[in-house]
Amino acid sequence: MYIPKYYKVTDLEEIKEFIQKNSFGTIVTTRKGRPIATHLPVGFSEKDGDYYVTGHMAYGNPQWRTFEENEDVLVMFQGPHAYISSSWYEHENVPTWNYQAVHAYGAASILDEEALKQELSEMLLKYEKHRENPVLWEKLSPQLLEKELKGIIGFKIKIREVQAAYKMSQNRNEKDYVNIVQKLQEEKDINSHQMAEVMKKKL
Template sequence: MYIPRYFKVTNVEEIWEFVREHAFGTIVTTKQGKPIATHLPLQFTKEEDTYYITGHIAYGNPQWRTLETCEAVLVMFQGPHAYISSSWYKQENVPTWNYQAVHVYGKASILNEEELKQDLTMLLQKYEKHRENPVLWDTLSPQLLEKELKGIVGFKMKVQEVQAADKLSQNRKDEDYQNIVSKLYEEKDMDSQQMAQLMERSFKKDK
């Protein structure tokens, strides 16, 4: 991913926190030179000094068969994004787009059944534990679980390279920056509202 120096993120903890918060990612592999992509809920784990991305894919999805044959697997995570009009700058310029993105490269392997069960248990715990009637691994019938397990394939990707970008108008003067935030709040779409909030928090953190 091309990242100008203004927008490059190098803080490891900040990157992994972003991955945890935007865990619905896109996994990309290749088959005979053709890219294949699937959108999946993913999890981030750390074992000693090694980072991993885990998840599961439908057995009927042929992409899982490419996971171990690819030299490198790419997983992409995306945060808020919004159109930035150059009419919001004090001086003439061209429009652009603000966004957050993380690209993770690594080598993938297929989980065995026990590893897949552990990963699914963690996934349910993450998204269900706070609910009034949580659907957890232990609350589901063995018959249902056995049936569903036959329909998915779990995988684990060892992280080898990470690229992260926060393009939040950091290259603009404070006056322009604050005006961009104000104008984004005036936009009607949720993405622009989220970007305004993100830029506001980022500005305060850097001051």
């Protein structure tokens, strides 16, 4: 990913928090020279100093069969993004687009059944624990789980490289920056509002 120096993020803790918050990722591999992608929720964890992205996809999805032949698997994570009008600047310029994105590269492998069950249990806990009637692994019937497990494949990706870009008007002066945040808040677009909230934290 091309990242101008203004927008490059290297703080690992900040990147980890971003991935956890924006965990609906896009997995990219190649098959016979052609890129293929799957969009799905994934987990992110650390073990013995190494970082892993874990998840599952439908057995019928051909992408998991490419994991072995792809030395590198790319997982992309995206945060808020928004159009930035140059009318919001003090001086003449061209419009642009603000965004947050993280790319993680690593080697993928298939999970065995027990590891897949653990991955599914952790994902349910993450997204269900705060709900009034949480659907947790231990509450589901063995018959249903056995049926569903036959239709999916679990995977893990051992991360070897992470690239992060937060393009959030860091190259603008303080007056422009504050005005951009204000203008984004006035837009009738949820993405603009989300970007404004992220940028406000940098003030």
